[in-house]
Amino acid sequence: MRQEGGLLRAGVLVVVGLGLIAPIAVGLWQTGRAAFGVLPALGQNMASLAPWYELAALPGFATSLRLTLVTGLGSTLLSLLLATGFCAAVHARMTLSAGARMLTPFLAIPHAAMAVGLAFVLAPSGWIARMVAPLAGWDRPPDIASVNDGWGMALMIGLMVKEVPFLLLVILSALSQIPVARHLAAGRALGYGTGIVWIKIIMPQVWPLIRLPVWVVLAYALSVVDMAIILGPSNPPTLAVAVTRWFSDPDPLMILPASAGALLQAVIVAFAVALLMVGERMVKGLGRWWIRRGGRGSSAEPGLWAASAVVMVLMAAGILAMLSLVVWSLAWRWSFPQILPESWSLKPWTGAKDGWMRALSNTLLLAGATVGLSLALAIAWLEGEDRARRTRAPWAEALIYLPLVIPQIGFLYGLNVGFLQIGLSGGIWAVIWAQALFVFPYVMIALSDSWRALDPRMIRAAAALGAGPGRRLWAVKLPVLIRPILTAAAIGVAVSVAQYLPTLFMGAGRIATLTTEAVTLSSGSDRRVTGVYATLQAGLPFAAYLAAFVIPAIVHRNRRALSGATS
Amino acid sequence: MSLDLDALSISSANGTALFEPLTLHVPAGEVVTVMGPSGVGKSTLLDAIGGHLAHGFRLAGKVRLNGRDVTGLPAEARRIGLMFQDALLFPHLSVGDNLAFGLPPGLRGGAHRRAAVEEALSQAGLTGLYERDPATLSGGQRARAALMRTLLAEPAALLLDEPFSKLDAELREDMRRFTFDHVMSQAVPTLMVTHDPDDASAAGGPVVALKGLLAP
Numbered sequence: 104m105r106q107e108g109g110l111l112r113a114g115v116l117v118v119v120g121l122g123l124i125a126p127i128a129v130g131l132w133q134t135g136r137a138a139f140g141v142l143p144a145l146g147q148n149m150a151s152l153a154p155w156y157e158l159a160a161l162p163g164f165a166t167s168l169r170l171t172l173v174t175g176l177g178s179t180l181l182s183l184l185l186a187t188g189f190c191a192a193v194h195a196r197m198t199l200s201a202g203a204r205m206l207t208p209f210l211a212i213p214h215a216a217m218a219v220g221l222a223f224v225l226a227p228s229g230w231i232a233r234m235v236a237p238l239a240g241w242d243r244p245p246d247i248a249s250v251n252d253g254w255g256m257a258l259m260i261g262l263m264v265k266e267v268p269f270l271l272l273v274i275l276s277a278l279s280q281i282p283v284a285r286h287l288a289a290g291r292a293l294g295y296g297t298g299i300v301w302i303k304i305i306m307p308q309v310w311p312l313i314r315l316p317v318w319v320v321l322a323y324a325l326s327v328v329d330m331a332i333i334l335g336p337s338n339p340p341t342l343a344v345a346v347t348r349w350f351s352d353p354d355p356l357m358i359l360p361a362s363a364g365a366l367l368q369a370v371i372v373a374f375a376v377a378l379l380m381v382g383e384r385m386v387k388g389l390g391r392w393w394i395r396r397g398g399r400g401s402s403a404e405p406g407l408w409a410a411s412a413v414v415m416v417l418m419a420a421g422i423l424a425m426l427s428l429v430v431w432s433l434a435w436r437w438s439f440p441q442i443l444p445e446s447w448s449l450k451p452w453t454g455a456k457d458g459w460m461r462a463l464s465n466t467l468l469l470a471g472a473t474v475g476l477s478l479a480l481a482i483a484w485l486e487g488e489d490r491a492r493r494t495r496a497p498w499a500e501a502l503i504y505l506p507l508v509i510p511q512i513g514f515l516y517g518l519n520v521g522f523l524q525i526g527l528s529g530g531i532w533a534v535i536w537a538q539a540l541f542v543f544p545y546v547m548i549a550l551s552d553s554w555r556a557l558d559p560r561m562i563r564a565a566a567a568l569g570a571g572p573g574r575r576l577w578a579v580k581l582p583v584l585i586r587p588i589l590t591a592a593a594i595g596v597a598v599s600v601a602q603y604l605p606t607l608f609m610g611a612g613r614i615a616t617l618t619t620e621a622v623t624l625s626s627g628s629d630r631r632v633t634g635v636y637a638t639l640q641a642g643l644p645f646a647a648y649l650a651a652f653v654i655p656a657i658v659h660r661n662r663r664a665l666s667g668a669t670s
Numbered sequence: 671m672s673l674d675l676d677a678l679s680i681s682s683a684n685g686t687a688l689f690e691p692l693t694l695h696v697p698a699g700e701v702v703t704v705m706g707p708s709g710v711g712k713s714t715l716l717d718a719i720g721g722h723l724a725h726g727f728r729l730a731g732k733v734r735l736n737g738r739d740v741t742g743l744p745a746e747a748r749r750i751g752l753m754f755q756d757a758l759l760f761p762h763l764s765v766g767d768n769l770a771f772g773l774p775p776g777l778r779g780g781a782h783r784r785a786a787v788e789e790a791l792s793q794a795g796l797t798g799l800y801e802r803d804p805a806t807l808s809g810g811q812r813a814r815a816a817l818m819r820t821l822l823a824e825p826a827a828l829l830l831d832e833p834f835s836k837l838d839a840e841l842r843e844d845m846r847r848f849t850f851d852h853v854m855s856q857a858v859p860t861l862m863v864t865h866d867p868d869d870a871s872a873a874g875g876p877v878v879a880l881k882g883l884l885a886p
Contacts, residue, residue: 570746
């Protein structure tokens with residue numbers, strides 16, 4: 104029998120190769136060349152290690168490196184522990200769909216907006232200090248660096264507020280594939296405490312299912328820029344922020360050590376992932392020895408409840424942060440230590456109207472274009488697999504995750520050099536392309552499971568009724584999958600809206616989005632205008648998620664199986 | 671009309687054949703039953719005949735419809751109807767639109783197509799349910815609607831994959847009679863795989879045992 108869908112598959116392969124893989128390869132190559140002293144545009148043609156020596160000698164380099172390692176590794180490990188403990192404590196009381204609904208706001212809000220909100224909450228003049236003020240007798244903001252602190256504590260809290268919900272969702276969806284209740288019952292019947300059963304029985308099954316998302320979280324936490332600018336230490340900042348600054352230094356020769364720093368950032372992530380793999384091996388070996396000893400343990404439940412309490416505190420901080428964005432954007436007079444503004448006004452909105460309208464329209468254009476392209480490619484990819492009746496090869500799965508594991512700062516400068524050479528730099532198309540590198544993987548990952556969950560026999564039934572591949576796609580698969588498709592699109596919107604570095608690097612500073620403006624404004628003094636931008640930035644993904652919920656319910660209002668109303 | 675299998679055999683990705691080569695003649699209006707233990711490849715056999723074989727499986731031998739070799743044709747061009755143990759009505763279409771999905775494009779005019787569907791609905795005891803959401807039908811109604819959807823497509827042959835195994839005992843008896851009556855009256859050659867001997871005796875046609883080659 105002839106191979107069906109060959110042309111489609113070849114097309115997808117070409118687009119993925121040229122559109123996603125080539126830019127990353129070119130970006131890494133060009134950054135790597137500059138890191139070893141080769142930058143022909145500036146007359147540097149001799150390969151050397153000089154940029155690395157320069158990098159090591161830059162003021163604050165060692166501190167930046169330490170900050171990156173501590174905040175990145177620390178926030179990831181803490182998030183993982185907290186999320187695991189929380190799941191162990193509440194899993195029996197929370198289904199995947201209920202959890203997903205509860206976590207959606209935390210996942211939808213861009214890192215930068217959450218950071219702005221947390222800065223409002225944690226700052227010496229923020230909500231927490233205002234709540235404590237009457238007890239502590241403060242009539243002016245206390246003199247403590249609770250944001251941008253030298254230890255990176257605020258940054259770690261910010262990362263954890265975003266990453267714990269993500270890991271919770273990932274763990275919950277992994278747990279839905281494991282017969283948790285029966286394994287728990289079996290373990291407890293053998294005399295093991297609940298907490299010990301989780302550690303000895305459940306987690307070893309969960310880990311392989313969440314390993315890749317944990318890598319993504321780790322890579323992100325080690326190389327985040329926007330959140331680190333808003334919440335992290337400013338002088339010296341984390342490595343990724345420092346490298347971003349060096350790239351935009353007035354002295355163009357700073358590009359050389361900056362490139363070395365960018366490459367180092369990629370090496371750090373690779374090193375951290377390797378560390379995680381080694382750690383996994385060791386835990387495996389130790390764990391086996393520990394399990395074979397058969398200790399029933401005293402119940403580890405105090406640990407679980409402590410983890411749950413910390414998760415609840417983090418979530419409360421996140422909710423306060425989201426609220427504070429809206430409150431600040433509507434505040435007029437709000438002196439310390441008032442809990443709420445003394446007078447309200449729409450002036451922050453009307454006064455900055457031209458600015459946010461322009462940023463909003465750019466953001467919408469970018470989100471629409473990147474999500475449209477990503478969705479089209481994802482559907483073409485999945486449909487190609489269907490037509491060839493093949494499952495996905497492991498290397499193809501790895502390709503999807505590639506842009507999420509390589510730090511953006513590691514290849515965006517080099518990619519911009521590549522874009523310059525083909526005359527694409529500085530325009531909206533360059534930004535769309537660069538953003539799509541990160542939007543596509545999330546859209547693809549979000550859509551793949553639901554697409555595969557579609558009963559293949561239903562598609563065979565359609566074929567047996569004479570429907571060709573085109574009609575099977577348009578008249579059966581797409582309408583039936585409208586909810587997961589729109590959910591994937593909403594996730595794509597959230598990812599696109601949140602992009603900071605790609606917009607900054609590829610737009611050459613000329614394309615202002617809600618995110619770039621919010622990050623820039625966050626260091627200024629007017630919290631009200633910052634609140635306006637951050638509210639809009641958080642509002643767009645919320646609106647997209649809402650649409651993904653409402654549209655299928657309306658389109659399929661007379662179809663119980665699809666309207667989302669669980670019968 | 672007739673469905674013929676000429677020394678049909680299927681081998682999996684690693685090259686081992688699933689069962690001994692199968693040669694079968696299914697004349698119009700007759701139901702031939704293929705029986706075999708679970709895991710022997712009964713569903714895979716139907717996939718091969720219908721043109722739905724997954725990547726990696728190899729097919730040897732021929733599938734002929736009315737003497738014509740259809741082995742190289744894609745599923746949608748074979749006109750071989752397919753019924754499963756689940757009705758698998760399309761959840762986004764109304765009951766009537768599900769039936770209309772398979773109507774031949776040659777039947778023109780909205781009124782004619784509607785009339786054909788209404789006629790089939792009434793034959794299945796589903797009169798007046800054109801606009802209904804398939805999710806609101808009972809199990810028996812769903813099974814009958816699925817059979818009518820398949821028959822309206824005017825299949826040149828019909829494949830039944832354990833079609834009654836999910837129905838409860840009482841309904842199963844009704845559905846067997848309903849299905850086999852329609853198959854006989856429309857004179858469609860029909861191949862059924864099942865592990866239920868009652869299905870085979872109700873079908874009344876020849877019974878073929880599928881002999882597995884893989885160790886159980």
